[in-house]
Amino acid sequence: MENITLAYGEATAIDGLSVTVEDGESLVLLGKSGCGKTSTMRCVAGLETPTRGRITIGDTVVFDSERGIRMAPNKRNVGMVFQSYAVWPHRTIFQNVAFPLQQQRLPKAEIRERVAEVLELVGLTDYAERGASLLSGGQMQRVALARSLVMRPSVLLLDEPLSNLDARLRDRLRVELRDIQQRLGLTCVYVTHDQSEALALADRIALMQGGRIVQIDRPERIYDAPSSAAIADFLGVSNIFPCDPGTTAPTGATATGTTTFRLTGHATEVTSAAPTPAGALTAPRACIRPEDIQLTPEPLTGANTWPGRVDVVSFQGSYVRYRVALKDGPDLDAIVPRRGTSLLGVGEPVWATADPAAIQVLPAEVTA
Numbered sequence: 001m002e003n004i005t006l007a008y009g010e011a012t013a014i015d016g017l018s019v020t021v022e023d024g025e026s027l028v029l030l031g032k033s034g035c036g037k038t039s040t041m042r043c044v045a046g047l048e049t050p051t052r053g054r055i056t057i058g059d060t061v062v063f064d065s066e067r068g069i070r071m072a073p074n075k076r077n078v079g080m081v082f083q084s085y086a087v088w089p090h091r092t093i094f095q096n097v098a099f100p101l102q103q104q105r106l107p108k109a110e111i112r113e114r115v116a117e118v119l120e121l122v123g124l125t126d127y128a129e130r131g132a133s134l135l136s137g138g139q140m141q142r143v144a145l146a147r148s149l150v151m152r153p154s155v156l157l158l159d160e161p162l163s164n165l166d167a168r169l170r171d172r173l174r175v176e177l178r179d180i181q182q183r184l185g186l187t188c189v190y191v192t193h194d195q196s197e198a199l200a201l202a203d204r205i206a207l208m209q210g211g212r213i214v215q216i217d218r219p220e221r222i223y224d225a226p227s228s229a230a231i232a233d234f235l236g237v238s239n240i241f242p243c244d245p246g247t248t249a250p251t252g253a254t255a256t257g258t259t260t261f262r263l264t265g266h267a268t269e270v271t272s273a274a275p276t277p278a279g280a281l282t283a284p285r286a287c288i289r290p291e292d293i294q295l296t297p298e299p300l301t302g303a304n305t306w307p308g309r310v311d312v313v314s315f316q317g318s319y320v321r322y323r324v325a326l327k328d329g330p331d332l333d334a335i336v337p338r339r340g341t342s343l344l345g346v347g348e349p350v351w352a353t354a355d356p357a358a359i360q361v362l363p364a365e366v367t368a
């Protein structure tokens with residue numbers, strides 16, 4: 001996609017978006033509701049006509065506003081799986097999956113072979129003759145996936161395909177989808193607003209905000225180095241605090257390479273060893289992952305040791321989630337592994353601490 005803009009009347013849904021998806025790559029579009037994810041997919045599929053820009057699939061230009069090219073959706077060889085199942089309830093699974101091939105008037109034997117192949121792939125071989133209305137949500141979504149795969153699309157577009165399913169099924173199908181994508185070398189664009197789904201399914205993640213891509217990188221790179229507090233927030237960094245701008249200036253850096261700054265409206269000081277990006281100097285935010293906070297009932301001294309009191313204890317099985325009200329500061333979220341520790345009680349005094357290397361100072365937002 002090159003410089004794609006899409007406006008619905010006055011409103012701009014996509015704002016000069018450019019991105020290249022490599023052959024066999026799984027690109028995940030991640031972003032808040034209304035940021036333009038579905039609109040982007042609809043442009044690729046040809047269901048929406050961009051105001052401006054060019055879209056190329058393989059060697060074929062499917063849309064070019066300047067040259068007046070607009071290939072019909074059914075000519076683009078794009079597969080689509082959406083949130084709603086879009087499965088015909090009164091047909092069998094075989095009929096559902098075979099439908100697009102019958103439209104192409106392929107020989108019956110070839111249709112049978114190709115349908116069997118994809119049903120095997122999605123684990124529905126034994127269900128071929130079953131009526132689609134008797135399926136569970138997870139099975140229906142597999143049928144929708146099979147129906148897209150049977151076309152052998154050049155690009156597969158998946159728009160929140162798992163969001164109607166319960167958490168456990170979602171977890172399992174996520175791994176199955178990734179497995180199928182990698183085994184077939186499918187080129188995929190996957191839309192979600194669920195960060196763990198994005199991290200699990202992506203070769204690269206594109207973070208969208210206001211119809212633009214504000215950061216694009218491999219999942220581990222985005223996780224380790226989000227370029228703004230808004231992105232960090234999206235990736236589950238629940239401790240995000242505005243800082244007094246003056247205190248983050250590079251002149252505050254000490255010989256050890258750390259920078260100390262004060263949280264706005266509090267006496268709490270925080271020391272970071274991570275380099276402060278230029279954009280963070282005007283609206284700095286201290287970002288600390290809850291996993292990077294340690295809690296101890298013993299008094300501590302030194303940098304990044306904050307006294308407080310346990311406010312909320314939420315037992316999660318392998319870990320415990322605490323909310324701690326800092327004595328001279330904001331509330332802090334901490335995730336502590338369960339193993340080898342005894343549970344802290346509500347109201348108990350604690351000291352929270354964090355390694356300066358785990359603290360990032362980021363700009364509130366980035367404007368691409």
Ligand SMILES: Nc1ncnc2c1ncn2[C@@H]1O[C@H](COP(=O)(O)OP(=O)(O)OP(=O)(O)O)[C@@H](O)[C@H]1O
Nearest residue numbers: 008011012013032033034035036037038039040193
């Ligand atoms: N048919 C339409 N007419 C007018 N505005 C629209 C239309 N479709 C989408 N929009 C607007 O365009 C913007 C982007 O919408 P889009 O559906 O692409 O968001 P999204 O990222 O997919 O959100 P969600 O996560 O909620 O599905 C939104 O502000 C939305 O209100």
Ligand SMILES: [Mg+2]
Nearest residue numbers: 037038039159
């Ligand atoms: Mg959407």
